[in-house]
């Protein structure tokens with residue numbers, strides 16, 4: 001009992017290391033300082049320094065300490081620990097010691113890394129890890145939809161394909177969750193993945209056009225306008241062609257009044273998924289800083305969309321405005337990603 005109480009206090013400053021996490025460290029050179037819980041005096045004491053080489057006996061001892069729940073790592077090693085766990089994201093689901101904020105931070109880093117890798121090399125072998133980590137994210141949200149708040153606080157504020165994709169997914173999922181009272185895991189997965197991949201076709205558009213400041217020439221614009229088609233085509237080859245994805249990808253640039261593209265669809269011709277994607281996509285584009293444009297304040301961006309009743313779904317933009325008006329204190333993630 002005393003041991004449990006002592007350990008609970010320790011949890012504030014240390015992570016308890018489970019076997020899965022230990023197994024993901026280099027066996028002979030753990031990348032963090034290790035601490036062991038001394039049962040007899042109920043305190044934590046240093047065991048080994050980061051990157052120090054362990055002997056065979058120590059490796060065995062560490063495994064035993066871990067098995068008994070007596071192995072810890074300091075929370076001050078969070079940057080190393082999170083960089084490490086990012087590569088094996090499912091571990092966040094097993095680690096009872098991680099705080100909600102830490103889970104969100106690690107999850108965002110993992111999704112950023114996987115999405116960037118996928119658009120750099122859009123093949124199945126690179127999509128699978130992205131999908132696996134995405135499923136960890138939806139597992140977290142499925143357990144408690146309010147956990148999305150930790151992600152909303154961490155929206156990226158600089159433009160980059162992966163950051164835009166992740167932001168749109170978070171904002172779009174939040175909108176969707178406001179509209180559905182009851183949902184199944186499969187629907188949550190499909191909605192989230194559709195939003196995450198809405199702009200995936202952009203990786204087939206020449207890079208210099210994607211980041212180009214100012215107006216595009218007509219032939220350049222034509223190439224950019226193809227990205228919804230290219231995205232659907234590209235994912236079809238990987239057997240990803242479920243309805244929500246096709247809708248988000250094809251319709252996120254369609255507008256209520258028929259002024260959008262590629263089909264100039266209007267009103268009820270645009271699916272609910274398409275309308276959610278349009279609002280999430282536009283909002284996330286507006287709040288992101290680009291090399292040639294400043295980021296808009298989220299409240300101003302949400303108000304601009306809510307005022308644009310001709311082009312955007314009023315229900316969605318009103319919801320978004322209500323969210324942004326009571327926005328929790330944001331936590332900047334851009335620097336954290338850049339340091340990774």
Ligand SMILES: [Fe+2]
Pocket residue numbers: 198199227252253
């Ligand atoms: Fe787009």
Ligand SMILES: [Fe+2]
Pocket residue numbers: 164168198199281
């Ligand atoms: Fe977009």
